[in-house]
Amino acid sequence: xxxxxxxxxxxxxxxxSPPPNIEFKVMLLLVLMGVLVFSSLAYVMYAxxxxxxTQQVILVADDSEGVIVGMxxxxxxxxxxxxxxxxxxxxxxxxxxxxxxxxxxxxLRTSSVFTMERSIVGSTHLHxxxxxxxxxxxxDGAVRTVLxxxxxxxxxxxxxxxxxxxxxxxxxxxxxxxxxxxxxxxQTVTQNLKGPxxxxxxxxxxxxxxxxxxxxxxxxxxxxxxxxxxLSDVRTSLKSVDxxxxxxxxxxxxxxxxxxxxxxLREQVEMNLRKVEHLVDEINxxxxxxxxxxxxxx
Amino acid sequence: xxxxxxxxxxxxxxxxxCMRSATSWWEIIHFGAVAIVLALSPxxxxxxxxxxxxxxxxxxxxxxxxxxxxxxxxxxxxxxRIVVVTASSYGLSQYAxxxxxxxxxxxxxxxxxxxxxxxxxxxxxxxxxxxxxMRTELVPCVIAVAFSVAxxxxxxxxxxxxxxxxxxxxxxxxxxxxxxxxxxRVFDPVVTVTFIFKTVWFSLAVAVIPLASALQVPxxxxxxxxxxxxGTVRLFLVLVLIEGVSLTAKYI
Numbered sequence: 001x002x003x004x005x006x007x008x009x010x011x012x013x014x015x016x017s018p019p020p021n022i023e024f025k026v027m028l029l030l031v032l033m034g035v036l037v038f039s040s041l042a043y044v045m046y047a048x049x050x051x052x053x054t055q056q057v058i059l060v061a062d063d064s065e066g067v068i069v070g071m072x073x074x075x076x077x078x079x080x081x082x083x084x085x086x087x088x089x090x091x092x093x094x095x096x097x098x099x100x101x102x103x104x105x106x107x108l109r110t111s112s113v114f115t116m117e118r119s120i121v122g123s124t125h126l127h128x129x130x131x132x133x134x135x136x137x138x139x140d141g142a143v144r145t146v147l148x149x150x151x152x153x154x155x156x157x158x159x160x161x162x163x164x165x166x167x168x169x170x171x172x173x174x175x176x177x178x179x180x181x182x183x184x185x186x187q188t189v190t191q192n193l194k195g196p197x198x199x200x201x202x203x204x205x206x207x208x209x210x211x212x213x214x215x216x217x218x219x220x221x222x223x224x225x226x227x228x229x230x231l232s233d234v235r236t237s238l239k240s241v242d243x244x245x246x247x248x249x250x251x252x253x254x255x256x257x258x259x260x261x262x263x264x265l266r267e268q269v270e271m272n273l274r275k276v277e278h279l280v281d282e283i284n285x286x287x288x289x290x291x292x293x294x295x296x297x298x
Numbered sequence: 299x300x301x302x303x304x305x306x307x308x309x310x311x312x313x314x315x316c317m318r319s320a321t322s323w324w325e326i327i328h329f330g331a332v333a334i335v336l337a338l339s340p341x342x343x344x345x346x347x348x349x350x351x352x353x354x355x356x357x358x359x360x361x362x363x364x365x366x367x368x369x370x371x372x373x374x375x376x377x378x379r380i381v382v383v384t385a386s387s388y389g390l391s392q393y394a395x396x397x398x399x400x401x402x403x404x405x406x407x408x409x410x411x412x413x414x415x416x417x418x419x420x421x422x423x424x425x426x427x428x429x430x431x432m433r434t435e436l437v438p439c440v441i442a443v444a445f446s447v448a449x450x451x452x453x454x455x456x457x458x459x460x461x462x463x464x465x466x467x468x469x470x471x472x473x474x475x476x477x478x479x480x481x482x483r484v485f486d487p488v489v490t491v492t493f494i495f496k497t498v499w500f501s502l503a504v505a506v507i508p509l510a511s512a513l514q515v516p517x518x519x520x521x522x523x524x525x526x527x528x529g530t531v532r533l534f535l536v537l538v539l540i541e542g543v544s545l546t547a548k549y550i
Contacts, residue, residue, distance in 0.1 A: 022349075025356060026351075029363075029449065033448070043478075044482065044485045046482075048486070069486075
């Protein structure tokens with residue numbers, strides 16, 4: 001499939017017409033490349049905070065494990081600072097130098113609390129919490145102790161607790177453990193519950209006692225039947241008493257009426273007596289001889 | 299006695315091969331040094347030479363810039379989408395953008411640009427090079443190819459950064475502060491310097507090694523039967539080496 005040598009030489013030295021405006025296009029490319037490179041560098045420098053004024057906060061920690069240069073310090077979830085340097089102080093503690101932009105420094109107050117959280121999975125996080133935003137602002141270069149919340153530090157305590165828990169479980173599940181004895185008792189109780197006297201046998205302790213209670217209950221049932229019969233007799237007697245009382249009530253009512261009539265009768269008697277007295281007085285006046293003023297009633 | 303002579307012969311052959319390989323690499327380095335010196339020399343950009351350089355740049359960059367950018371944007375879009383969706387499904391969406399920038403912009407796009415320019419220009423050049431026209435033909439070619447790799451990588455990186463923002467935040471401007479902060483966190487001084495050096499070394503390698511190897515072809519006439527050009531193999535080796543050094547500098 002190779003071309004003959006004469007054809008190769010013809011194609012190799014065939015004059016090629018230059019494209020139009022080639023120098024302008026190349027100049028355009030050069031300018032584009034220059035603008036792109038310089039703007040990219042400027043953007044990266046801006047993103048790195050090269051053009052903003054910053055202030056420093058120095059956090060002191062016992063251990064700087066997990067802290068890397070360039071990591072963020074967040075406030076309410078927003079990155080406001082960046083770790084610039086991690087160094088070992090003369091007292092053996094770690095000094096974490098953080099740069100905070102001046103425009104974000106208003107969130108840092110003298111009462112702010114700095115924390116470093118390490119999780120089992122994932123990176124270490126630096127947080128700042130400011131409770132009172134009216135406190136004086138944090139000065140430049142302030143040194144603060146960072147509180148470390150280490151999830152892995154809880155692991156030994158957790159392991160100890162789990163070990164105790166497992167030992168307790170082992171003690172509880174031994175054959176002679178109180179739990180096992182209790183369970184056996186429960187089993188006995190449930191077996192008794194399934195017996196002929198059920199819960200009564202469990203409560204009274206033996207079947208004989210349960211039998212006595214059941215006999216007593218039967219006798220009580222017969223007594224209750226008798227009492228019911230007596231009660232029905234009493235009910236009948238009470239009905240008779242009710243009738244007597246009704247009659248007595250009627251008598252009483254008649255007596256009340258008679259008493260009322262007696263009042264009217266008395267008034268009439270008094271009136272008649274007054275008339276008689278008046279008549280006697282009249283007779284005495286008309287009968288002068290008679291000096292006996294005493295009036296003798298018939 | 300015969301074993302001794304065989305051993306001597308084998309060592310002799312090995313020594314000859316090593317010597318030839320070292321000479322070959324030295325010639326490549328020498329050619330690269332001369333080309334760089336000539337490229338930095340103002341006399342190379344005389345009026346006649348400038349036309350040749352412009353034509354080479356036009357061929358190697360202008361003609362492919364649009365299509366390479368479109369292709370790179372498509373691949374970037376797919377990769378960004380995959381990374382963002384996968385990271386979100388694992389609850390790690392806060393790391394998705396950083397991973398996209400680190401993988402795409404810092405690693406894949408410069409390497410892709412170098413391989414693309416190699417496949418399009420370098421292998422063609424390697425069959426046509428002649429040493430006699432160093433200043434008028436070869437140096438313009440070196441300048442054009444190096445410029446092409448750098449331009450394609452830069453344009454595609456910017457496009458990938460814009461696409462990553464658009465995929466995650468859409469057309470909303472409210473993610474710009476967070477995105478800029480993330481870019482600043484990724485491009486720390488070490489990473490930025492390594493990225494720039496890597497792109498420059500990729501450009502030089504793609505521009506110099508195929509040409510220098512093509513110039514050695516008359517001396518290595520015994521290898522003409524090899525279907526893969528020797529310069530391409532060497533270039534792959536150098537690209538992998540540069541990538542390895544770059545990764546070591548950034549992450550170790």
